[in-house]
Amino acid sequence: MSIAARKISAVSQTSLPPMVAIDNVTMAFGSFVAVENVNLKVGNGEFLSIVGPTGCGKSTILNAIAGLLKPAKGAVSIDGATVGGVQNTIGYLFQQDALLPWKTAYQNVELGLMFRGVAAEERRAKVMAWLEKVGLKGFESRFPHQLSGGQRKRVQMAQALITEPKVILMDEPFSALDIHTRHLMQNELLRLWQEDRRAVVMITHDLEEAIALGDRVAVLAAGPRSRVIESFPVDLERPRNVSEIKLDPKFMTLYRDIWASLRGEVEKSYASR
Numbered sequence: 001m002s003i004a005a006r007k008i009s010a011v012s013q014t015s016l017p018p019m020v021a022i023d024n025v026t027m028a029f030g031s032f033v034a035v036e037n038v039n040l041k042v043g044n045g046e047f048l049s050i051v052g053p054t055g056c057g058k059s060t061i062l063n064a065i066a067g068l069l070k071p072a073k074g075a076v077s078i079d080g081a082t083v084g085g086v087q088n089t090i091g092y093l094f095q096q097d098a099l100l101p102w103k104t105a106y107q108n109v110e111l112g113l114m115f116r117g118v119a120a121e122e123r124r125a126k127v128m129a130w131l132e133k134v135g136l137k138g139f140e141s142r143f144p145h146q147l148s149g150g151q152r153k154r155v156q157m158a159q160a161l162i163t164e165p166k167v168i169l170m171d172e173p174f175s176a177l178d179i180h181t182r183h184l185m186q187n188e189l190l191r192l193w194q195e196d197r198r199a200v201v202m203i204t205h206d207l208e209e210a211i212a213l214g215d216r217v218a219v220l221a222a223g224p225r226s227r228v229i230e231s232f233p234v235d236l237e238r239p240r241n242v243s244e245i246k247l248d249p250k251f252m253t254l255y256r257d258i259w260a261s262l263r264g265e266v267e268k269s270y271a272s273r
C-alpha cells in the first residue's frame with residue numbers, strides 16, 4: 001500500500017465511539033505557543049501512539065488530557081464530558097518511578113482505591129489480585145528499593161490499572177528501562193491491555209515502540225506551534241510480541257512510511273537547538 005493510501009489526514013479519526021476528543025486545542029506558556037490546533041480522537045478500546053521530536057509538546061498534550069494544564073484554545077473531553085480540571089477517570093503511567101519509596105508494593109498499588117474510598121476488604125482483594133496479575137505475588141511487602149526496575153514498572157502498571165480508568169495516559173513509560181526489560185514490560189502491558197481494552201494515549205519519541213504497541217500512530221511536527229501532521233493506522237495483528245513484530249515486513253513498511261514523515265521534524269528540532 002502506498003503512503004498516500006495509508007495515511008488518513010491531519011485530523012485523526014477513528015471508527016470507534018470516541019473516549020477522548022481533543023478539539024482544536026492550542027496550548028501556550030505565556031506568549032510561547034507549544035502546540036496549535038490539535039485535533040485527535042481516541043476510540044474506546046483504542047491504543048493511540050503519538051510520536052514527535054523532543055520538546056514538540058507531547059507531554060503538554062497529555063497534561064491537557066489529564067486536566068493538569070488548561071488549553072489556551074479549544075477543549076478536551078473524556079467520554080463526552082469536557083475536561084475542566086484534574087481527572088479521576090484516568091490512569092497515568094510515567095517514565096520515572098512514581099512509586100512512594102516509603103510504601104510497600106502493596107501499599108503503592110492500594111493508593112488509588114484508598115483515595116476513592118473503597119472499603120478495606122474490597123481493597124485487599126483487588127490489590128492481591130492485581131499484584132498476582134502483574135507477576136508480583138509474594139512481593140507485596142517489598143519496598144520500591146527492594147525491587148528491580150522491571151518489578152517497579154509492574155507495580156506502576158497495577159497502580160494505573162487497578163482503578164479501572166476510562167483512559168490510560170502514558171508518557172514515555174518504558175524509556176528508562178534497558179532494552180530487554182523494556183520488551184518484557186511492553187509485552188506485559190499489551191497482555192494486560194488486551195484482557196480489558198481501554199482507551200490509551202501513549203506518547204513516545206521511540207517510533208518502534210509507537211508502532212509495536214499502537215493501533216494508530218499520530219506524528220507531531222517540531223515545535224513551536226506543533227500540530228498533528230499525519231496519522232497512520234497500524235494494521236498489525238494482535239496479540240503482538242514486540243520483539244518479534246519488528247521482523248514483520250508490514251512493520252518495516254510502516255516504519256519506513258512513518259519515519260519519512262517524522263524524520264524532517266526531528267531534523268528541524270535538532271537544527272533549532
Ligand SMILES: Nc1ncnc2c1ncn2[C@@H]1O[C@H](COP(=O)(O)OP(=O)(O)O)[C@@H](O)[C@H]1O
Binds near residue numbers: 032056057060
Ligand atoms: N511549564 C512550562 N513553561 C514554559 N514552557 C514550557 C513548560 N512546559 C513545557 N514547555 C515548553 O513547551 C514545549 C513542549 O514541551 P513538552 O510538552 O514537555 O515536550 P515533549 O514532551 O514533546 O518533549 C517545549 O518547548 C518546552 O520547553
Ligand SMILES: [Mg+2]
Binds near residue numbers: 058059060171
Ligand atoms: Mg515529554
